[in-house]
Amino acid sequence: MCPDVVKAHLWFVMAVFLSVIPFMCGAESGKEVTTVFMNDAGKELCRFKAEVVVTPEEQSRGLMFRKKLGLNSGMLFVNNGDEMRFFWMKNTYISLDILFINSRNEVKHIHYGAKPFDEATISSRYPVQYILEVNAGRAKKCNICQGSKMNILKNPR
Secondary structure (H helix, E strand, C coil): HHHHHHHHHHHHHHHHHHHHHHHCCCCCCCCEEEEECCCCCCCCEEEEEEEEEEEECHHHHHHCCCCCCCCCEEEEEEEEEEEECEECCCCCCCCCEEEEECCCEEEEEEEECCCCCCCCECCCCEEEEEEEECCCHHHHHHHCCCCCCEEEEECCC
């Protein structure tokens, strides 16, 4: 085979592989998982039942148009690796804390109290793989801060 054909084939295989990583890790769209946050000493800080969103369409909709979110509920955005991530609150009725978490499950940044309907860009500030949106004020109430660790537990079906 020509080198260009081999290169194209390798890119295709890699693209297919990367598109299934979230599913291989147990992160399926629409499923619910429990996220557990721990401090440096390994003490549990808080748990959230989180709806998992994986596809670009689901992620772009996020929590838009929803009028409420349970106290210990959230939405977990699962991506293929650590990259800079950007959000906004367009069409979002709920004030949110947005937790940006890297592939080592470490909280890298928290955007506290994102305002409903605000179209300003919210940046992860660091490359991250996961984003968890929860009700505004929950991150502080739970003492979750930069450096806290997140574990993802699969909920039984």
